[in-house]
Amino acid sequence: MEKTRLDKWLWSVRFYKSRTLASEACKNGKISCKSIPLKAAHFVFVGDLLTIRKNGFQFLIEVRKIIDKRVGAALAVACYENKTSEEELNKYAAWFTGKAQAEKREKGTGRPTKRERREIDDFKTIVFDDFDND
Numbered sequence: 001m002e003k004t005r006l007d008k009w010l011w012s013v014r015f016y017k018s019r020t021l022a023s024e025a026c027k028n029g030k031i032s033c034k035s036i037p038l039k040a041a042h043f044v045f046v047g048d049l050l051t052i053r054k055n056g057f058q059f060l061i062e063v064r065k066i067i068d069k070r071v072g073a074a075l076a077v078a079c080y081e082n083k084t085s086e087e088e089l090n091k092y093a094a095w096f097t098g099k100a101q102a103e104k105r106e107k108g109t110g111r112p113t114k115r116e117r118r119e120i121d122d123f124k125t126i127v128f129d130d131f132d133n134d
Contacts, residue, residue, distance in 0.1 A: 002066040006031065006050075007040035012067045013076040015052060030054065049083070057092050059084045 004012075010022040010031070025031055026040040030053040033042075044050075048063045065079040105112070112120060 003043040003045055004066050004068040005040065006038055006042045006044050008068050009044045009063070009066065010052075012070050013079045014070070014073060015054070015061075025052075025054070058088055 007019050007022040007026055010016050010025070011019040016022040016025065023040040026038055026042075029037040031038050032051045033048055035051075038050075044063055044066065046063055046066060050061045050063065052059045052061060060083040062081040062083055063079070064081055067076075067079055071079075
């Protein structure tokens with residue numbers, strides 16, 4: 001029977017950019033199956049229904065194929081079926097719309113200094129952490 005670690009599978013199908021981020025999500029209780037939080041070392045099998053909480057959204061994913069190597073996005077989509085409700089998908093689409101615009105600074109201010117950049121990064125972290133805890 002095919003199986004692989006949960007953190008490895010989540011990274012392989014591109015839910016997280018790194019395996020470390022996938023492990024942290026498991027450690028923080030953001031990945032569950034039947035309302036039971038899963039650890040990173042939990043084995044994933046075909047047919048498992050996973051609930052993934054990410055950036056304030058809750059996705060319901062059914063495992064279709066077990067892989068343990070990262071693949072391209074087109075191949076990764078075939079490894080799971082998205083069973084997320086329409087309401088949640090619409091919420092995600094509404095949030096995502098218009099987010100691709102570049103950030104702008106006042107004309108003539110130049111690039112941010114190291115101190116300003118750190119303040120901007122801290123602000124973004126606070127905003128997104130608050131959004132994620134909803």
